[in-house]
Amino acid sequence: xxxxxxxxxxxxxxxxxxxxxxxxxxxxxxxxxxxxxxxxxxxxxxxxxxxxxxxxxxxxxxxxxxxxxxxxxxxxxxxxxxxxxxxxxxxxxxxxxxxxxxxxxxxxxxxxxxxxxxxxxxxxxxxxxxxxxxxxxxxxxxxxxxxxxxxxxxxxxxxxxxxxxxxxxxxxxxxxxxxxxxxxxxxxxxxxxxxxxxxxxxxxxxxxxxxxxxxxxxxxxxxxxxxxxxxxxxxxxxxxxxxxxxxxxxxxxxxxxxxxxxxxxxxxxxxxxxxxxxxxxxxxxxxxxxxxxxxxxxxxxxxxxxxxxxxxxxxxxxxxxxxxxxxxxxxxxxxxxxxxxxxxxxxxxxxxxxxxxxxxxxxxxxxxxxxxxxxxxxxxxxxxxxxxxxxxxxxxxxxxxxxxxxxxxxxxxxxxxxxxxxxxxxxxxxxxxxxxxxxxxxxxxxxxxxxxxxxxxxxxxxxxxxxxxxxxxxxxxxxxxxxxxxxxxxxx
Numbered sequence: 001x002x003x004x005x006x007x008x009x010x011x012x013x014x015x016x017x018x019x020x021x022x023x024x025x026x027x028x029x030x031x032x033x034x035x036x037x038x039x040x041x042x043x044x045x046x047x048x049x050x051x052x053x054x055x056x057x058x059x060x061x062x063x064x065x066x067x068x069x070x071x072x073x074x075x076x077x078x079x080x081x082x083x084x085x086x087x088x089x090x091x092x093x094x095x096x097x098x099x100x101x102x103x104x105x106x107x108x109x110x111x112x113x114x115x116x117x118x119x120x121x122x123x124x125x126x127x128x129x130x131x132x133x134x135x136x137x138x139x140x141x142x143x144x145x146x147x148x149x150x151x152x153x154x155x156x157x158x159x160x161x162x163x164x165x166x167x168x169x170x171x172x173x174x175x176x177x178x179x180x181x182x183x184x185x186x187x188x189x190x191x192x193x194x195x196x197x198x199x200x201x202x203x204x205x206x207x208x209x210x211x212x213x214x215x216x217x218x219x220x221x222x223x224x225x226x227x228x229x230x231x232x233x234x235x236x237x238x239x240x241x242x243x244x245x246x247x248x249x250x251x252x253x254x255x256x257x258x259x260x261x262x263x264x265x266x267x268x269x270x271x272x273x274x275x276x277x278x279x280x281x282x283x284x285x286x287x288x289x290x291x292x293x294x295x296x297x298x299x300x301x302x303x304x305x306x307x308x309x310x311x312x313x314x315x316x317x318x319x320x321x322x323x324x325x326x327x328x329x330x331x332x333x334x335x336x337x338x339x340x341x342x343x344x345x346x347x348x349x350x351x352x353x354x355x356x357x358x359x360x361x362x363x364x365x366x367x368x369x370x371x372x373x374x375x376x377x378x379x380x381x382x383x384x385x386x387x388x389x390x391x392x393x394x395x396x397x398x399x400x401x402x403x404x405x406x407x408x409x410x411x412x413x414x415x416x417x418x419x420x421x422x423x424x425x426x427x428x429x430x431x432x433x434x435x436x437x438x439x440x441x442x443x444x445x446x447x448x449x450x451x452x453x454x455x456x457x458x459x460x461x462x463x464x465x466x467x468x469x470x471x472x473x474x475x476x477x478x479x480x481x482x483x484x485x486x487x488x489x490x491x492x
Contacts, residue, residue: 065195090131240303
C-alpha cells in the first residue's frame with residue numbers, strides 16, 4: 001500500500017462516524033483510481049492495525065470519531081484554575097479527543113456556540129503534571145514543554161527537569177463565570193462536536209455546593225465511579241495493560257459508553273484522585289499504566305498468552321530466519337549506513353555487530369547474509385552523503401550500539417525458555433520498551449524526522465536508556481542462565 005492510499009484511508013477514518021466494512025474502504029480507494037485501489041483483505045489488515053479504529057462483530061468497524069463524537073464527559077476545574085479564570089485541557093479530554101492533537105490547540109465553544117478565547121497562566125509544576133497525567137507521568141513534562149507558552153524553556157539544558165513554575169495555555173472561562181453564574185466547585189459537561197478538528201462544546205453543571213455527592217444526583221455520580229472502576233478491572237483481563245493509558249480508557253469507554261457517557265458523569269481525574277479503590281496508576285517498566293492498585297503490571301497474562309504460544313509454535317520462530325524476525329529491514333539499512341558513516345566498509349564486522357554472539361548460523365546461512373548485506377551496501381553507498389549525515393550519524397551510532405545489546409538479550413531470552421512468564425516481569429517490560437523506543441528513534445533517523453533540531457534531546461534520551469538497560473540486564477541474564485540450567489537437569 002502506497003503512502004497516498006494510506007492518507008486517503010486515514011482521512012476517511014478521521015471523519016467517518018458510521019459503521020463500515022473493509023469492503024467499503026476498498027471501494028473508497030477504487031474511486032481515486034487504479035494506483036490507489038486496494039483489496040478488501042489489504043483494507044482489513046490496515047484497519048486492524050490502525051489506532052483510529054475499533055473492531056466490531058461480523059467484520060464491521062467503527063472509528064474513534066464515530067464512537068466519541070457527541071458523547072458526554074466532564075471536567076472539574078481546580079480551585080487554582082477557577083481563581084485565574086482558566087481551564088487547562090491537558091489530558092482531561094482523553095479518550096474523547098484525538099490524543100495526537102496538542103491539547104492547547106483544541107477548540108472550545110460555550111453554550112451559545114461561541115468560540116472561547118485562549119489565555120495563559122502560571123502553575124506549580126506538580127499541579128501541571130496532574131493535569132497531563134493520562135499521558136503518563138513520565139511523558140507529562142514533554143507535553144507541558146510543548147505548550148507554546150513555554151517556548152523559551154530549554155528542556156534539554158535542564159536535563160528534562162521542569163522548573164518549579166510553568167506557563168500553560170488554556171481557555172478563558174470568564175464568560176461562564178459572568179454570564180452563566182459558574183462558581184468554584186462547579187464542573188463542565190463537554191462533548192466533542194468535530195473529532196477531526198478537535199471541537200468541543202461545553203456547558204456548566206452547578207454542583208459546586210454538593211461537594212459530598214449527596215442526594216439522587218450525588219449517588220448517581222458515585223455509582224458512575226464504581227462503574228468505571230469495574231469496567232477498568234474487566235479490561236485488565238481482556239486487554240492487559242494496553243499500549244498506553246489512553247488506549248485503556250478508549251477501550252473501556254467504547255464498551256461501556258451507554259453507562260459512562262451520561263449527564264451525571266464524573267471525571268476521570270476525580271476518579272483517580274478521590275474515588276478509585278482498587279485501580280491505580282502503576283509503574284510499567286519506565287512508563288505508567290492503569291492496573292490493580294498496589295500490584296505490579298506483568299508483561300504476560302491472559303490477554304497475550306495465546307499470541308505468544310502461537311508465535312513460539314511457529315516453525316519460522318526458531319532457526320534460520322530467527323534474527324531477521326527481530327531486525328526489520330529498515331533497521332538493517334541503518335546498520336549499513338552506520339558502517340558508511342564510520343568510513344569503514346567491513347561486512348564481516350557488520351555481521352558480528354548485528355548478530356548475537358551465541359547465534360549459531362546454519363550451513364550456508366552466513367555466506368548468504370554476507371552476500372545480501374554486500375548487495376544492499378552497494379545500493380546504499382551510491383546515494384549516501386557523509387557530510388549531510390553528521391547530526392543523524394551520531395544519534396544512529398549510539399542508538400545501534402544499544403539496540404545490539406538489547407537485541408542480543410532479547411535473543412537469549414527467546415532461545416532459553418518456552419514461556420515469557422518465567423522471567424522477571426518488570427525487567428522484561430523495560431526490555432521490550434527499550435526495544436520499541438530504539439526502533440522508533442532509528443525510524444526517526446531513517447526519515448530524518450527533525451533529528452537535527454532534536455539531536456541533543458535524543459542523545460540525552462539514549463543516555464537515560466543505557467542506564468535503564470544496565471539496571472535490568474544482569475537480572476535478566478541470570479534468569480536466562482537459570483532457564484538454560486533447568487533445561488539440562490538430569491532426571492534420576
